Amino acid sequence: MPDGDVRTRTLRIATRLFADRGFDGTSLQDVADEVGVRKPSLLYHFASKDALRAAVYEQMLGHWNVALPRILRAATSGEDRFDAVLGEMIRFFREDSDRAKLILREVLDRPREMAAVMRLHMRPWIESVAAYIRKGQETGELHGDADPAAYVVNVVTFLISAIAVQQLLAPMPDEQVMREVLRMARAALFVPTPAPRARRSSR
Amino acid sequence: MPDGDVRTRTLRIATRLFADRGFDGTSLQDVADEVGVRKPSLLYHFASKDALRAAVYEQMLGHWNVALPRILRAATSGEDRFDAVLGEMIRFFREDSDRAKLILREVLDRPREMAAVMRLHMRPWIESVAAYIRKGQETGELHGDADPAAYVVNVVTFLISAIAVQQLLAPMPDEQVMREVLRMARAALFVPTPAPRARRSSR
DNA sequence: CCTACCGATCGGTAGG
């Protein structure tokens, strides 16, 4: 009935359970039950519960590293770079809604380790986006009082939190909330052009 | 040595542990050890571990209900209402840095229950702030394409996430990040005045 | 607020 081999299924199911209930709130028995094997069988594929956690996060990091080139390509493809980059990021986190929850939980549960991962895997492109912002500030296209690095970090935090939290809380439709997230990020960065040639519609 | 009676100390310590390790990651034994009593003694004061969790969150809600009048007063006190309201909110969440983490964890762990609490305790003033925004939109002072309700929800989400996450991740000073959070929230709402009479310094 | 204790479940191992 279920797709894939045990290792693949285990990763998929553990991802969902860790995202929904947290690492400490999920037992190996819970995972084994859904995978459809006995608990010791999981420990044949993953040396320990902690190894399973690590594998879940490494898989997500792998997906991120696949998505990253697309994001960077979007960042250098002429105009509308801003919307393109944020669009790709939103696509990544929405492709699997567990990703945002998983990251948020990891940040709360293992802040030191997560800070190290962030420095390693986010820093490079945070720096490059910040550099792009600084250029835009010199031409007056972007708000001069923005703090480029802090802005990028905040937008990423904002995006992940909004996605992780939205289906959970929203009495409001997701689309409405996400569209406003984008509008806010844009308005916080771009100086409104005094003579706009073609004002972007918000959809 | 430790201050307060057992009940008070238990609440304080449980708040810190739940914020740092999560509910499932904290055992009654952990709490008892730090309080300095035996585990069954905790269960004399709180009927169950879940009752302790409820008490921790109710205490925080109580603090919120104390802070709320100040926030609402700030919202109606003439000019600079925006900075005053956000300033009060930041003050609330920074007064005890566990609060933001605790809320974020509760949203992840018990989304349905948290959504109900939010509706009950946040909705009223979210609505009133949204109404204030709508008025500002009519006078052209505020961005007309902002979605007032979604904007308020997003700013609150943003604020809580940024505070919960900041000390954890930041290779950057907290102040720098929080100042940019405020700048972003402001720039996303206010239309820059064409002839500014007194441009607010960012500090 | 304590000692003594409970059944259930935890992550994990032995051995096949």
Add this chain to the structure above:
DNA sequence: CCTACCGATCGGTAGG
């Protein structure tokens, strides 16, 4: 990938 089993710890109770 299974059966059988382990010590440790879990939240919680009895009884004082």
